Amino acid sequence: xxxxxxxxxxxxxxxxxxxxxxxxxxxxxxxxxxxxxxxxxxxxxxxxxxxxxxxxxxxxxxxxxxxxxxxxxxxxxxxxxxxxxxxxxxxxxxxxxxxxxxxxxxxxxxxxxxxxxxxxxxxxxxxxxxxxxxxxxxxxxxxxxxxxxxxxxxxxxxxxxxxxxxxxxxxxxxxxxxxxxxxxxxxxxxxxxxxxxxxxxxxxxxxxxxxxxxxxxxxxxxxxxxxxxxxxxxxxxxxxxxxxxxxxxxxxxxxxxxxxxxxxxxxxxxxxxxxxxxxxxxxxxxxxxxxxxxxxxxxxxxxxxxxxxxxxxxxxxxxxxxxxxxxxxxxxxxxxxxxxxxxxxxxxxxxxxxxxxxxxxxxxxxxxxxxxxxxxxxxxxxxxxxxxxxxxxxxxxxxxxxxxxxxxxxxxxxxxxxxxxxxxxxxxxxxxxxxxxxxxxxxxxxxxxxxxxxxxxxxxxxxxxxxxxxxxxxxxxxxxxxxxxxxxxxxxxxxxxxxxxxxxxxxxxxxxxxxxxxxxxxxxxxxxxxxxxxxxxxxxxxxxxxxxxxxxxx
Numbered sequence: 001x002x003x004x005x006x007x008x009x010x011x012x013x014x015x016x017x018x019x020x021x022x023x024x025x026x027x028x029x030x031x032x033x034x035x036x037x038x039x040x041x042x043x044x045x046x047x048x049x050x051x052x053x054x055x056x057x058x059x060x061x062x063x064x065x066x067x068x069x070x071x072x073x074x075x076x077x078x079x080x081x082x083x084x085x086x087x088x089x090x091x092x093x094x095x096x097x098x099x100x101x102x103x104x105x106x107x108x109x110x111x112x113x114x115x116x117x118x119x120x121x122x123x124x125x126x127x128x129x130x131x132x133x134x135x136x137x138x139x140x141x142x143x144x145x146x147x148x149x150x151x152x153x154x155x156x157x158x159x160x161x162x163x164x165x166x167x168x169x170x171x172x173x174x175x176x177x178x179x180x181x182x183x184x185x186x187x188x189x190x191x192x193x194x195x196x197x198x199x200x201x202x203x204x205x206x207x208x209x210x211x212x213x214x215x216x217x218x219x220x221x222x223x224x225x226x227x228x229x230x231x232x233x234x235x236x237x238x239x240x241x242x243x244x245x246x247x248x249x250x251x252x253x254x255x256x257x258x259x260x261x262x263x264x265x266x267x268x269x270x271x272x273x274x275x276x277x278x279x280x281x282x283x284x285x286x287x288x289x290x291x292x293x294x295x296x297x298x299x300x301x302x303x304x305x306x307x308x309x310x311x312x313x314x315x316x317x318x319x320x321x322x323x324x325x326x327x328x329x330x331x332x333x334x335x336x337x338x339x340x341x342x343x344x345x346x347x348x349x350x351x352x353x354x355x356x357x358x359x360x361x362x363x364x365x366x367x368x369x370x371x372x373x374x375x376x377x378x379x380x381x382x383x384x385x386x387x388x389x390x391x392x393x394x395x396x397x398x399x400x401x402x403x404x405x406x407x408x409x410x411x412x413x414x415x416x417x418x419x420x421x422x423x424x425x426x427x428x429x430x431x432x433x434x435x436x437x438x439x440x441x442x443x444x445x446x447x448x449x450x451x452x453x454x455x456x457x458x459x460x461x462x463x464x465x466x467x468x469x470x471x472x473x474x475x476x477x478x479x480x481x482x483x484x485x486x487x488x489x490x491x492x493x494x495x496x497x498x499x500x501x502x503x504x505x506x507x508x509x510x511x512x513x514x515x516x517x518x519x520x521x522x523x524x525x526x527x528x529x530x531x532x533x534x535x536x537x538x539x540x541x542x543x544x545x546x547x548x549x550x551x552x553x554x
Contacts, residue, residue, distance in 0.1 A: 009146050012227065012258030013168050016422045017153055021064035031061045051534055055407075062396060063416035063536040065424065069143055069152035073546055074218055075119040083110070086123035088176070097190040097233070103183045111193055113173040116142075116219040121548060126176050129212060129553045136181040136208040137200045139171050140216030141530070141547060147220070154541065156528035157425070159554050160209040162201055163481065164432035166238045167260050169194045170425045174217040181208075188240070190233030198241040211554055213529055215547035231258055238262075257422060259429045261485055264376050270301040271379070273371060273443070274353030278307040278334070278343045279361040283316045285491065292365035294328055299371040304329035305351060307343045310336070341455035341465040344439070348446065348454060355379075356449055360440040362491040363390070370486040374443040377431065377481050384478030385444045385470045387437020388486035389428060391419040398490045399441075400427065401434035401482035402467060404517075404524035406533045409510060410467055412438065413482075415536045424538040429484040435524050437480055439466035440490050448478055459516075462502075463509045471517055525554065 010017050022030070031038050037060050045053035083090065089106035092113055093099050101109060108130055110118070122140070129138050142155045157170055165171065172193040181204065187195040201209050231254050238260055242250050251263040275293050279286045286306075293304055306329050311317060323329040332350060334343045348356050355378055357371065365371075370388060378386045390399035400413035400423060413434070414423050421428055439455075452472045455465040470480040514521060523529055530545045531538060 011221065011230065013170050013425050014144070014153070014155075014221065015257060015426065016065060016424055019065070019418075019421060021066060027057075027061045031057065034060060054535060058416050058536050058539070062418065063414070063539055065538065066540045067154055069154045069541075071152065074143060074152060075121070075215060075548060078118040078120050078122050082120075082123040083118065086127040088123055088126060089179075090118075093189070093192060097192065099187050099189075099192040099196075101179065101182050101185065103179075105179065107179050109177045109179045109182065111173065111175050111177070111196075112217070115221070116174055116217050118174070118217055119215050119548075122216045125212060125214060125216070125551075129210070130176070130178060132553070134204075134208060135210055135553065136178045136204050137175060137197055138177075138210055138212055138553060139175040139197075140212040140214055141528075142174060143215060143218035143547075144221040145219075152218070154215075154530070154547070155425070156213070156530045157211055158432075158526050158528065159211050160197075160201070160206055161433045161526070162198065162206055162241075164427075164430055165194065165198065166241065166262065167430035167432065168258075168426035169234055171197055188233055188237045190229055191237040194234060195237040195240065198237060199244070202241060202244045213551045213554065214549065227258065234260065255429070255485075257426075257429060259426055259484070262376075262431070264380070266372075266376060266379075270299065271354040271375070272301045272303060272352060273299055273355045273357050273375060274348070274351035274446075275302055275304045275357045275359055276307065276344055276347050276351065277304065277359045277361050278309060278338075278340060278347075279311065279316075280309040280338060281311045281313040281316045282361060283313060283319055285362045286316070287319060288364050289359065289361050290323070290329065293359065296365045296368050297371050298368040299375065301353075302371070303352060305347050306331050307334045307347045308332065309334050309338050309343060339457060339461045340439075341457035341461055345454040345457055348449060351446065354446060356444055356446050358439045358442045360490065363441055364489045366391070366489055367485075367487045370488055371443070373483050373486040377483055378443045378445055382477065382479060383481055384448055384473030385437055385442050385466075385480045387434070387480070387482050388441045388488055389482075389484050390438070390441060390488055390490040393489070393491045395419045397421065397428065398492055399438050400484075401432075401526075402436035402438060402470075403527045403537050404435045404467075405521050406524070406527070406531075406537055408534070409513065409521065410436070410464075411537055413537050417536070417538075423484070427484075427538070431481060431483050431485070432526075433479050434482045434526055435474065435480065435520070436467040436470035437482055439469070440492070441486075441488055442466060444473075448473065452476065459512050460509050461505065463506055464513045467513065468516065471520065 041053050041056045087106045088108045088110050090110045143152045145152050175193050239252050249265050253261045308331050320331045332347050374386045392398040397414045397417045403411050403413050456468050460468050532540045532542050
């Protein structure tokens with residue numbers, strides 16, 4: 001059942017569609033609870049700054065998906081003759097969900113299911129993409145609905161991500177394969193698309209599976225009645241993929257919401273993690289943060305390093321003395337003007353841990369296993385920075401990964417959505433690649449941090465040092481991961497004070513980020529170009545985007 005007591009008819013990956021979005025009246029009533037924040041929004045709107053007003057209203061009233069697809073933009077079906085002429089043969093699973101691929105028919109196999117129609121123009125787009133001999137599998141976007149008169153739901157998929165796909169099956173049911181690449185495969189019944197895509201990625205590399213950002217299919221989607229059988233099939237497909245990758249020792253768990261979690265083996269003894277917390281007084285923030293790291297963080301091997309940037313409050317200094325007397329933390333003096341990047345670099349150099357966990361003093365642990373989830377991923381040789389799901393003081397998403405090219409520069413993914421939201425295509429609860437994560441809670445192996453020179457304190461003293469760090473790690477092949485199962489609270493910027501100097505410094509750092517990473521800021525490789533880039537991510541579609549524009553596989 002949904003949170004509103006209605007039957008939950010969507011498959012696991014589409015559970016976000018069952019989350020109710022309040023109407024305009026409900027949003028207005030919610031905003032009226034805080035008139036002191038509402039009036040400046042109205043004045044901004046009346047002054048003609050409509051986008052700024054919309055951004056502030058979302059921050060006040062919360063974010064919700066508004067993704068209904070206009071019926072007049074649903075493409076007509078592709079004639080079967082067009083598919084045949086393009087060298088494409090459609091294959092559907094049998095009654096048991098099994099797929100069989102004959103060796104000597106059309107060179108491109110298009111897997112589909114009952115209720116799905118191929119969109120006009122898809123044949124030419126698919127055939128053009130497969131002209132690249134390095135491409136072995138191609139998936140696009142889709143329009144789904146429940147029932148013949150229900151609203152159309154656009155499914156705008158991310159670029160291929162093996163970690164994400166193991167967590168949430170965001171691909172199916174329509175996907176094209178090069179026949180020669182899958183002949184002889186025996187995909188798992190009930191999870192054939194997932195199994196074949198993972199197999200192709202393992203055999204030919206992840207770049208062999210690509211996403212075409214345009215509508216390739218439309219139709220009805222099966223409901224939740226076969227959910228348990230689907231989960232078991234997905235579980236089997238993921239376990240098979242892990243064995244292929246030499247990770248058969250990982251424990252595979254299906255969570256209650258259908259997200260698959262991988263618990264990779266941990267070394268014994270557990271590696272030491274250095275928890276690095278910068279602060280200047282603000283005991284009201286610092287004490288809950290430190291006590292949560294001491295008593296609500298299950299990891300057995302940890303040291304707490306408090307970076308003291310000139311604290312003077314007697315209560316704060318007394319707390320420091322108590323912590324040191326109990327052997328609960330080391331206090332490291334970091335005098336001078338507040339420089340987040342330099343302070344963290346300085347203390348990281350004195351840390352004893354194999355792993356570094358950068359924690360803001362306004363962050364508080366909630367689920368005790370948060371650090372274990374992050375460490376399991378950070379220890380992987382190909383992973384650089386690892387981030388968490390952060391909930392703000394109002395119980396809403398503060399951080400769900402960082403998305404480039406949105407909100408004018410960068411935005412925290414799913415910002416202002418409900419803290420327990422599934423996220424678009426399960427993104428908030430999955431483990432998946434992102435371009436960057438916030439340093440408010442960031443875990444990384446110390447040698448990887450040192451390999452790229454740590455935070456760039458000379459260019460990004462306060463803002464964007466985390467984005468820049470992640471992008472430099474990505475550039476040398478160390479991927480950034482968001483781990484939805486690691487949950488903490490973050491009262492963002494509660495310890496900062498605005499000033500003209502801070503505003504000027506922020507402008508300088510904005511320009512520096514644009515200069516260094518301008519090409520990536522144009523479009524995040526993990527985010528769909530069909531979404532509106534100006535508001536909270538995954539909120540609504542880009543104005544004028546039809547899903548039929550010419551596009552290149554990515």
